[in-house]
Amino acid sequence: MKSLKVQQHPLSPAQRQIETLEQSAFTPFAEKLDLIGLLPLKPTHLDIFQINMGKMCNQVCKHCHVDAGPDRKEIMTRDMMELCLIAIRKTSVTTIDLTGGAPEMNPDFRWFVEELSALGKKIIVRCNLTIIVANPKYNDLPDFFKKHQIEVVSSLPYFTAIKTDSQRGEGVFEKSIKALKMLNEVGYGIEGSNLIINLVYNPAGAFLPAAQHALELEFKLKLWKQYGIVFNSLFAITNIPVNRFLNYLITSNNYEGYMEKLVNAFNPGAAAGVMCRNTISVSWDGYLYDCDFNQMLELNVSTPLSRHLSDFNTEILENRNIVVNEHCYGCTAGAGSSCGGTTV
Amino acid sequence: MKTYYNPEDLKKFGNIGEFEPNLAKKFFDYYGEVFKEGALTAREKSLIALAVAHAVQCPYCIDAYTVDTMEKGCDEQQVMEAVHVAAAIKGGALLVHSVQMMNKFKELSM
Ligand code: SF4
Ligand code: SF4
Secondary structure, eight states: OOOHHHHTOTTOSHHHHHHHHHTSSSOOHHHHHHHTTOOSOOOSOOOEEEEEOBSBOSOOOTTOSSOOBTTOOOBOOHHHHHHHHHHHHTSOOSEEEEESSOGGGSTTHHHHHHHHHTTTOEEEEEOOSHHHHHSGGGTTHHHHHHHTTOEEEEEOOOSSHHHHHHHHOTTHHHHHHHHHHHHHHTTTTOTTSOOOEEEEEOOSSSSOOOOHHHHHHHHHHHHHHHHOOOOSOEEEOOOOSSHHHHHHHHHTTOHHHHHHHHHHTBOHHHHHTOGGGTEEEEOTTSBEESSHHHHHTTOBOSOTTSOBGGGOOHHHHHTOOOOOOGGGHHHHBTTOOBTTBOOO | OOOSOOGGGGGGGGGGGGTOHHHHHHHHHHHHHHTSSSSSOHHHHHHHHHHHHHHTTOHHHHHHHHHHHHHTTOOHHHHHHHHHHHHHHHHHHHHHTHHHHHHHHHHHOO
16 A cells, blocks of 8 residues: 555645645634634643654554655654754753654664663653564564663554454554564563553544543453553544545545534543643654644644744744644544543 | 435434423433443443344434444444344344244144
8 A cells, every 4th residue: 555645646735635624614623712712722831842753654554644654755864863852952841752654764763762862851652563573673672662761652453453454454463462572571561660561542443432441441451361461551542634544534435424523522621631732743854843743734833933943942832823723623522632642 | 315214313313302392301311321331331331222223223323322332442343242132132032932832833733
């Protein structure tokens, strides 16, 4: 399967996706925020520095909001990573969150983690699991993560092969189980080890996620009983209508129904806790965004004075207006959704 | 195409209060209470509802509780097992009547 970009798919340009989202008949998200006194949406404080290290990935998941895949070549250079380090030093963020694509495929990934490690912050790597077993050169990733006390966050949409593979590709479940066992072997998820592996559940289709705590219990039970696998927490994440998930919704005739569901499930409590209020998202080429979804829609931060790592300014960023659009309904439905799971 | 069942009508379920608001309110309050997490989990209740929806063959309820079970984290195998429970009970309820048939048959036979 090719990425939308390489297919030159009509929905690939960000502008086209925004037009699609804005054409819908429901109440605009900004209006909804205005009604509860949250417009303009402002940051609370900058706490998480999320870096998307590039769109290259060994997988081509059907729902991928990054439109990542092996055919995507856009990845962060070491120069850009240096700029990240300079920017981070100017902030008091507590967490560095590395995502992609598969960030581990970036040739400077390990160098970068070592540099970040020296800053003494919590480091999260969003690891798709299969990368660990994709090539012998990645087999030692669990040890590398352990050495730097990395918190690993990994997607596993379900505890069965059929559901996982339908979303993430043939054979992904089996490889993910193998990788999880390798992580457990070095201590990840084991009580008292202080090595954290959290799993991410997202629905394999056009429906909302189940209650996070109930899913976590079930995942824990099933993964332990069938595979002897342990993990720390499960994050339930709502699929956001961007890139390949948006394309799936449209081609499967589920777009209207799904958006209606998100809009009807709008939760003011979740709106107040959206992750863009304490996060800044950096793209592979150094531009700044309110979140990874805005990044994919090419909705840059609203302030022209701190748009790129080269002019990074914490104060300006902390006073910006967050750019919202109709995809934001995905973050505010039901119990809310963020990179760390539900928000209320 | 015009049919007796229109999927859009499911969204209008709440409108039944238009003709009789008091009883509708009582029903919806009760309904809400029933489906709350209790001695049974919300997920178990949703699976029971799906099975019953099949037994009473209500297309609205089948739609509604297929979505609801999915949103409670159930997979294909689990929802189908629930439907088989309904089928087994319906089939069993039919078959157990054959005891009556056999009784009568034997009563009238030499
Ligand atoms: S969802 Fe993650 S693992 Fe799947 S293609 Fe996208 S970046 Fe890769
Ligand atoms: S999509 Fe991004 S900008 Fe919109 S609410 Fe979610 S985190 Fe905030």
